[in-house]
Amino acid sequence: MSSRERDSPSESEGIWHPAHEWLEEDELDTDFHPALEPSEDDEWEDDMPNEDEELNLGDADDPPHINIGNIQIELTADDAEGGGPGDPNGGHTRIPASRLFELLASSGLQDILSSNGWPVPLEHQEQLEMEMEEEEDSDEDYVPIFRNRLRARRLGQPAKLPPVPNPEGVKLMGQGDFGTNQYYVDRLKKRKRVLATSLIYREMGVDNHGVQKRADQSISQGLIPGSAADRIIHYDTRSYSGQFSDDGNFFFCCAQDFKVRMYDTSNPYDWKYYKTVDYPFGQWTITDATLSPDNRFLVYSSIRSQAYMATTDPEDNSDPSVLDFSTLPGQGRRRGFGTSHFGIWSLRFSGDGREVVAGTSEDSVIVYDLETKQPVLNLRDRHQHHVNAVCYGDTSSPHILYSGSDDTTLRVWDRRSMGDGREAGAFMGHTEGLTYVDSKGDGRYVLSNSKDQTMKLWDLRKMMTSADIENIDPAEYTTGFDYRFEPYPNAYRTNAKNDCSVVTFQGHRVLKTLIRCHFSPPGSTNSRYVYSGSEDGKVYVYNMDATLAGTINVGQATLNSRPREPDAYATAYEMSGEMLWRTCVRDASWHPDAPVLAATSWNGWGLSTGTCTVHSWNDGAADDEGDPPVGKSYDDRLRYIPEFNDYRENTASRHSRRPLRSRPVRRWELHEEGTRSYHRRLLAVAIENIIVVAAVQYQPHLERTAAIGQ
Structure with a gap:
């Protein structure tokens, strides 16, 4: 049993999605577990397509078999309480295949298969188009569980890439605001x-x-950290975010094991382990954390409507305080942990440390007052999808708020004029959902990252008013493509008609997860750059004119830095047959006073684990004569791991010319007559990997899975 399974109640808090934050776009009720609930209790079941019929499974009461050509799949599960002499099922509980594929987020299964060469039936495309046309006339209260998959890109003019160097960015660099x-x-x-x-x-x-x-x-300002890692901090689960405090004395890292580790970074080149806090009964992962301006308190969240606030004092082992964001302004907190109504994706402390703002899966922005222990503002009914990122516009004032959503908009809220409940204005120009927003702190400039594979700089003086956006459909361009598994096709790229951004940055890849972007700090970089993580394992650093100032290759710095563990396959995010070493940089943080950058990544065999790597400027030197040696591996408490370092050194000596593969690669020749057989083999490999993940992750509900035959 993994540490994550030990820390969370497996029976009462079911986690039914095997990859990333599925609630982020799919899950309507965080307490719903499709393997535990009967299908007839779902109100929307009759309106959804019957997956058993689409897969030619026959009657749902029949034993679940999937027939795809000559591929036979049998799905069974042992029943711990059954198996009596009179049991006609022979001690097995029948689980409809539709439930298994629902458990495995079947909306993404087709994209996994199509990306590996399996063709999409023409009749399925026509049916999907008809469903999208009928969507406009559907009941407003009906929200399909996979709503991000229901809109396709409208054909239009091909995208015209903005010029590089960007003229507006060149002006900004000459004005002195950015270096x-x-x-x-x-x-x-x-x-x-x-x-x-x-x-x-x-x-x-x-x-x-x-x-x-x-x-x-x-x-x-020219001292950009290099790719060589000073140290590699390993976690047994994926790492989701990590940031330095405003003064650079602290660093915290959030991981999928529902723990937030804190480190003393008063000397940025010599970190010290500080403290670890937990999120009890979390859902899937720690989504975000924020440190108070005085560094005394840490607030952190999961995919639940409750956040926790813990003290940073290492001598204080008291339980963290519960911050319930689900109560209405003016009402007291309900007793008991109870049902979670929504998930929290983003958290930020106000500049005075009195409030915390949160973006939620309920399409809302909530401001929580820490003195009264209750929400004081709930901004709803303006965003049309999940609010993935929030921040304050000015470090010295709590009045201006920014919120970025999957509805492609970045909205600006002025709390001094909220009588009608509308935003003060909005920025439009992204053509897919936003993953992160960051303010420069001057009340003027804000930065956003988006699933359309661009990062944009905005000027508050150029925002659109609320009256201007009333007649604009923000979902006109978005496709809702599954960024967790799909690459972003070039055909999806288009130019927004109402783009009011100042500079557009391109080159990094916003895939797999909600990748974050930031302004570089004024102290160590003179505010010269903006930077972002990327799915390809790098940190991209851009000048303000959109030219690339440099990259930090985290994947190269960590390659083969830990041996593959036996359960790596079960926890892998990648569902390919190779299980290569992969790196996805989800977050990065530049130290405010030194040329040091910490990158928080999904890292390891099949993206099954996580790392926090520390990179510093070394003027391009290949070796470092300092002590301790660079590039060594440490655990979450900064203890040296000799077996990790020995494994990497031995691997480097044996495989110096190409990355180590953890298992043989399956290769088949392609020719006209064997193309269909090739596609079916790819399908078999994909389904085999999915079933193995399900069997390990969801015991005892899926205790035994039969083999796949061709």
Whole structure:
């Protein structure tokens, strides 16, 4: 039994999705478990297509068999209480195949298969188009469980990529709000100024024209951390977010085992383990955490309507406080943990430390007052989908709020003028849902990341008013493609008619999970850059003119840094037959005072584990003579792991030219006559992997799974 299963109640709090935050777009009731509930109790069951019929399964009461060509699949599960002499089922509980595929999020199964070459039937495409046309006339109260799959891209003009360098970004770099331009001699000669040159210029008084502080900051703005990892901190589950405190003295990391680890980073080059706090009875993972401005309290959330607030004092082992975001403003908190009405995706402390704002799966933005222990503001009915990210617009004022949603909009709320419950304005220009928003803290600039594979910079002075967006359908462009499994097709790219962004950044990949982006800090970078994690295992650092300033290759730095464990296959996110070492950088944080960056990643065999890697600027040096040596592996409490380091060294010596594969790769020749057989083999491999994951993750409901034959 894994640590995550030990920490969460397996019977009362069922987690029924095997990959990523399924509630994020699919789950309507976090307490619903399709393997535990009978289908006749579902009110929407009659309106959904019968999956058994689509898969040619016959009557749901018949033993579940799937017939796809000459592939035979039999699905059974042992019943711990059955098996009597008179039991006609022979001690087995019949589980309809529709329930198993619902358990495995079958809306994404077809995309897994199609991405591996399995063709989509034409009649299925026609049926889906008819369902989308009927969607406009459907009951407003009816929300299908896989609503993100019901809209297809409307055909339009192909996307016109914005220019790089971006003219607006060039202007911003010249105004001084985002760093300082190079000395004119360096620009004329097209050379990059090194650190030694900057120090000499400062001593000579060059570039100093009475602005000593800006000149000093310009020295460090070119010190971008390198790909070599100072240390690799390993977690047994995927890591979801990690951030430095505002003063750089703390770093916290949220993992899927419902724990938040805190580290003392007052010396950014020598971390010390500090404290670990838990989320009791969490759902799927820790989604977010935020540290108070005075570093005394940490608030963290899961896919539930309750957040927890714990003290950062390592000597204080008291239970964390419960912050119930589901109560209405002015009402007291209900007793007991009870049913969770929604999940919390994002949390942020206000600049004065008195409030916490949250974005929820209920399509709402909630402000919670820590003194009265209750919500004081609930902004609903404006966003049309989950609110994945929230933040305050000004570090010195709690009045301006930003919220980014899967409805493609970034809305601006002014709490001083909320009489009609509407936002002060909105930013439109993304063509898919937003995954993260970050404010520069000056009440003017805000940054957003999106599933349309772009990051955008916005200026508050250019936002659209609420009257301007009343007649605009924000879902006009979005496809709702399954970013967890699908690549983003070029055919989906298009230009929004009402794009009011200032600069658009492209190159990173916003796939697999809600990948985050940030402004670089003013102290260590002179606010020169914006940066984002990426599904390809890198951190992308951009200049404000949309040119690429540099990349930090976390995947290369961590390759084969831990041996593959026996249960890695069961917890793998990748459902391919190869189980390669994969890295997806979900979050990154730049230290406010030093050229040090910490990257929080899904990392390992099949993305089954997580890491936090520390990267520092080393001027491109291949080796570091300092102590301790760079690139070594540590556990969550920063204890050296000799077996991990020995494994990597031995692997590097044996496989110096290509990555290590943890199992043989299946290869088949392709020719015209064997194409269909090839597709069926791919289907068999995909379903085999899915059933193995289900058998391990959902015991005792799926105690035994029969073999797949061809």
